[in-house]
Amino acid sequence: MLKLLYAASEAAPFVKTGGLGDVAGSLPKELKQQGIDVRVVLPKYSLIAEKYRKQMKHIYSGTIKIAWREKYLGIDTLEYNGITFYFIDNEDYFKRDDYHGYYGYDDDAERFSFFSRAILEMLPVIKFYPDVINLNDWHTSLVSVYLKLNYSDNSHYSKIKTVYTIHNLKYQGIFPRYMLTDVLGLDDNYFINGDFEFYNNINFMKAGIIYADAVTTVSNTYAQEIQTPYFGEQLDGILRTRKNDLTGIVNGIDYTEYDPKTDPYLTANYDISNALEKKIENKVALQKRLGLPIERKTPIISFVSRLVEAKGLDLLIRILDELLQYENVQFVLLGTGDQKYEDWFHGLQWRFPKKVSVTTTFDNKLAHQIYAASSLFLMPSRYEPCGIGQMVALRYGALPIVHAVGGLRDTIEPYDSYVNTGNGFTFNNYNAHELLYSIKRSLEKGSDIILRRRILENAMKSDYSWSSSAKQYKEIYSKLASK
Template identity: 35%
Template sequence: MKILFVAAEAVPLAKVGGMGDVVGALPQFLRKMGHDVRVFMPYYGFLSDKLDIPEEPVWLGSAMFQEFAVYETFLPGTDVPLYLFGHPVFDPRRIYYGEDEDWRFTFFANGASEFAWNYEDWKPEILHCHDWHTGMIPVWMQETPEIKTIFTIHNLAYQGPWRWRLDQMTWCPWYMQGHNTMAAAVQSADLVSTVSPTYAKQIQTSAYGENLDGLMSFISGKLWGILNGVDVERYNPETDRYIVENFNAETLDQRAANKSALQEELGLEMNEGRFLMGMVTRLVEQKGIDLLLQILDRFMAYTDAQFVLLGTGDHYYESQMWHMAARYPGRMSVQILHNDGLARRIYAGCDVFLMPSRFEPCGITQMMAMRYGCIPIVRRTGGLVDTVKHHDPLNQDGWGYCFDRYEPLDFFTCMVRTWESFRYPQYWREMQKRAMSLDFSWDKSAQEYVRMYKQVLGLSQTDLLPEEKRALGLPVDEPETSTVSAS
């Protein structure tokens, strides 16, 4: 199958949220399974710092009365062909934000459609579009029924420009339905997917549907929920070069060196017995930062815990966290920046990882944290339901701590329970082992995506082909050979 991923982000080149992890990792696994998968993304001004890009484009096009160029290279360290959409509007060294965001990504989607229609050297069978930035592509591709479209919702809260604004910027066909880009995309795409089974159900309710719950229920017959995976080779505590001491589930004693190193790096009191909490997140309301601000001060006063935060976001949340850190020198560290190496050291050095999300389509950081033996504290929502099982001390089952209601007291109570459990090292160690033994690789998810691609192309939904099984390391049933005797 020939599949073109169209997205605003792709790890390791451009990442703000989980979309970047998906677009950077999933194509690699699909190519191993024998499929011709390529990626189309904007040529941001900072990309030339990260990879070699040919000076000559492979294709020139025009859209929305603008000329653009497409350059071909590869995702770093992979065999995944990468097409970069070049235009001065993407020259600034940023991914999102700015007054021109609606225009620049609508232009990007238009350029991707023109490329799919007119680039003669390679024609996709499927355009896999990600979030509102590519939402107009399924609308336009209705003109070309031989090219199928799949639209993946990574975060329903961001729905793109309204219809009246789209009419000002670009071509909106007479058959287009929907009051904004997201609504138009889900109605026009051949199939729609979300990044976890629970989130696929939740967006059909008023609590999580972002005013599109009726529409999501209406298109539920073509709605898939496929859990994201983690690049287990890239994020591997046994081989990670960004952490001080490598370890695995059987050598957890070596993990303590990472905790000490993290405390030293961030200016915290170096004490292995301290309850060290971590967060790697965007500082936005979705991530439950308002809950954290209501209870963290009290929890820090009540316990001897330490806290580490890494991320950027709303200036209000940034300043509030900075002010709180100033009240707890040697116990709190707030790092307002993006730093993948530090994120890994937080996973490897912290005892617990906080994700009190208001909603969470999938969440990848909790899976990374568990892979590094860091116990998650999460709210039961979206993909957090699908990945974290509440600890049952009686039966020694589960690998995290969960709370239900989006209330400060519930979050506080869950944190206190976790802090008390930490005081029993033997049981804590067993919980870490259970968390680290979970399989969050892309193998299972890739199989589900292949089934979805086959459905949209009308192919047989039989088991995986032998070459697909071999790529995933699955057993292959060889055909039986019979001996026919001649009489």
């Protein structure tokens, strides 16, 4: 049986700040279904819910060396949904109770170099030497580096292969040069030879790409885009050198968690046979909860996302006043992020109190209710490695309107009424006028009940469960393990 260790800085339900948490929480379950002995390793953050921390079993206490430092290493374990999780414990690094919680600290380089080294030191403790370690984003990128530079002479480690998955190329782990020796404990020659060098700093992600045996990212289109200067975040050259080892695999979503037929958060559960009628019941319930006028025939357009520039917020700011002034719609937003965006959307709600609801907190239950109540779901992202929101929206019959980029291009096909194909609406150029036109076009088609039913059925028939994607990961793992 193929043995896999899945290493990540977050995984739902224990830790989730974005798409990585969803992926690391759901992909391993499908990989196990496909016959892989998969285990997951995470940092033991103090912000993990107490109900999970109480279930953890402590299995090891010791120390490891990071550069000149000797640091405490604890290992806890917990089985959840049939998957064994390991938690790397060090309170100096992971007991952070402020608003950051997980990332964004001055010592992040030290925290995650410790985590990477601890992953490898953990293997003899748990008596599990995987065939492959799947690393995710910059936080675990050093595992492949340490594995090749420090453990290659150890027979237990020498056959281990690494797959490095890029979830978002923008976040690379860039730190001052001196940290290579002082924090990572590596010779400065690895800066001089270019493995870590990045404009006189060091770059964790760059090294991860260079040292991994295979590289994946989270959609096929994104895999092509990041090899170009526009999307490549100054790593396009390195990625082009690995193009034969680079594979794009579209993420999936957990069809157990996101199932309108059984979702406990919904007022009215539904499936494809009664979605139009039941979505109206959910709309009325949402309107009551949010204090919007009860209007059964008024479409709800929703936006559920982090409030950051990359999500296309500048386009929304340009068109929403005009849209709300001239169209009979309600706009519902859920998300937190940059203060300037939060303030602007609260201002929009003040200007259109009967048409707009803005919630700037994280509320998973409300998110499910918004998907179920919405007619249209906006994702006008400037770039999008994969995106999960549009796939959840499809599952709930909220028709996505997306910028045709990255994973959005791979998952949303524009509706063609002549042949009845497509599951949503797209616009090709990152332009506010094109976004506004797409929204108006979708509202026009949605006003025709026959067309609306056809598009909704196409959307809800779209299959973005993990089954197909997990098979592609398994093929990569198996190929590497056989070398």
